[in-house]
Amino acid sequence: MPALTDPLLYSAGDPHEVWRRLREDSPVSWHEYGEHGGYWAVTTHAAGLEVLTEWERFTSTKGIFLRPNFKDPYPGAGTMMALSDPPRHDLLRKAIMGLFTARAVSKMEERTRGVVKSALQGVVEAGRCDFVKDIAARIPLAVSAELLSISMDDVEMLAKVTTEAAENSTDIEGVEAQQAHVEILRHYSEIITEKRRNPGQDLVSALTRAQAEGLDISDDEVILTCDNVIVAANETTRQAVGAGMLALLESPEQWQALRAGELRLKTAAEEFLRWTAPVTHILRTAQHDTVLEGVQIRAGDAVTVWLPSLNRDEKVFDRPERFLLDRTPNHHVSFGGGGHFCIGANLARLTIRVMLDELARLPAEIEVSGEPRRIASYILGGLTSLPLEFRPR
């Protein structure tokens, strides 16, 4: 069986077949990896949610993604929001939660729709595009600009360097990736200075306000939190939109139903999320000896939850291998579960729903015009390229 940590499994292989066998034979299985032994892989819905929801047993403070040297200290571990447990996690989350409520997010619909419309219009006029680069990558940027309340030009610059950092990130120590990141961080410190002078309804202002009110968070942590949120928002939403579009074009009857207005867009967006599951795994570390699905886990063991596998668990989903835009119920876990449940879920849902709405109205026939390329990564799933052709209809 190919290793779950082999990037080629995701770019050229069939990870769903590997996960299916693991769900069937061994829902909690041990895998050798890296310099420190190995990790547990959890592939079923029930066991995965147990890990994600019980922070007293499985902590986030040692990192949330596997690395070959994952027992070495992780930068920001125990202090950054995504890498902390209660009570610190609750305080950090509360400081920025106001920006992500359903009400706050609904105010972003108009701007998101404007950006989606103009991006789609541009590619229809051009007659072709790489859907991942020209559409799926651009749309979450508008959302980020809104969150940071900075201009689209600035956010374009951030995106350019963020993408450079991400594209070079297979070579984790890559000099270019590091330089790109230094540039991003320098830009954020300028934003902090500006927002202290002129606070608004944005991420940096929310964090510096909480800092002034006594929250124990340094300027560097404010910067890293913003960086984390923007990366978490852009990379994942891009993948849900890009890989979801391919699934849509590969299912002509679903595409027709969408265009005919026969589907509820909110329901369809959930299936996009279930199907694409952009975050491939999440890591937790056992706080003490514990038993999971009858398997003995030792304190300090790395425990990984494979979200796309949970989303195809036959015990929870009817015909899980089918892409069905009217699927209800749909208990997917693409946003995780428990206290770290994706804070941007409302925003991601809005983006996908608006995208589907505008696609359905597009006066063009759309076809895949070249080989889609999948990402070689066991952290983020999706496409690096999806060439499409647009013909007026």
Ligand code: HEM
């Ligand atoms: C399709 C899009 C998205 C997917 C699939 C996704 C997925 C996830 C997942 C699985 C987690 C849980 C991580 C864990 O348990 O350790 C998470 C957390 C998080 N997400 Fe998202 N996300 C998406 C969009 C966004 C957006 C749009 C934002 C912000 C604007 C965002 C910001 C965050 C943050 C800050 C966390 C950490 C929350 C915490 O630690 O309490 N995400 N996301």
